[in-house]
Amino acid sequence: MCNPNKINLNINEIKRLIPQRYPFLFVDQVLSLIPKQEITVLKNLTANEPYFQGHFPDQPIMPGVLACEAMAQASAILLAYGQGQKGLSLIGKIKNAHFKFPLIPGDSLQIHMKIERELTNLCFVSGEILVGGQKAVTSQFIFSNQKSDHA
Template sequence: MDIHEILKYLPHRYPFLLVDRVVSCEAGKDITALKNVTINEPFFGGHFPHHPVMPGVLIIEALAQAAAILTLKTVNLQTDDDSLYYFVGIDGARFKKPVQPGDQLILKATILRERIGIWKYSARAEVDGRVAAEAELMCTMRSKQ
C-alpha cells in the first residue's frame, strides 16, 4: 500500500501519521509496514537537540497505526467520520535500540486474538534487522459519540 491507500485507512495526518508504506498485509494474520525517519520530524527539535532520538511512545504509536490498518483490512473497513481506533492497553513494552534520523523503521504486527471487539497484537519495530522496540498492544474501534 502506498501513502494514498494508507490515508483511506487511517484518520491520522501530519504530523502524526507514522506509517509511510505497507510492505505486506495478510488480513487476519499480520502486517509489515515502514516509517522513514528523517531529521525533519517535528519532535527532533526537542528530543534531543544535540542527539536526536525518536521518542519511544511514537514508535509504539507507529506500531499501533500499522495494527489499525491490519484490523481494518481484516474486517474490510476504511476509516470513516463516525469511529476511531483506540489503544486500550500496552503490555511488555521494551525499547532496545535508539531510533535516529536516517533510520528506516520496519513495523511488524501479528494478530494474537480478537474478543468482544478488542484486538490484541504482538508488535515489533526493527531497524537494520535489530529490534528497536516491542510490545503487546490492545486496541478497539469505538464510535466518536
C-alpha cells in the first residue's frame, strides 16, 4: 500500500527548495520524503561530471567532500519542505564521515537522510549513501538555519 505521507519530487520542484544549481546541484530526484522525518534522493554519476576531469583523470572518483555535499543537499530539501524554513540551512558541523569505497562514474547514489533531533535553530541529521544496496558513505551533520535577511 502506498504511504500518503511519502512525497516524490522532480528536479524542478527540487530547485524551488534549495539554491544550488548545475554544476553544484547533487540531487537528481527525490524518491521518498516524509516531512519532518526522512528523505531518500537519487544522484546518478555520469562521466560528464566536471570534477571527474581532475579527480582523477585516469581513475575518476567523486571527492568525499562532494559526497558530503550531496548528503547536505538532501538534508536541506528535507528541512525546507518539511518545516517550511525560510532562509538557508548551512552546515555547522560534519561528524563521523566514513567512506567505505569510491564513488565512480556510472554509480547510482541512493542518499538517505534522517532528522535525529531539532533545537530552535539547529537540526541534527544522519544518513548514508548506498550504491547497489551497499553502504558507501555514512555521516552525521548539524545544520543551522540562517534567516532570509542574513542569508
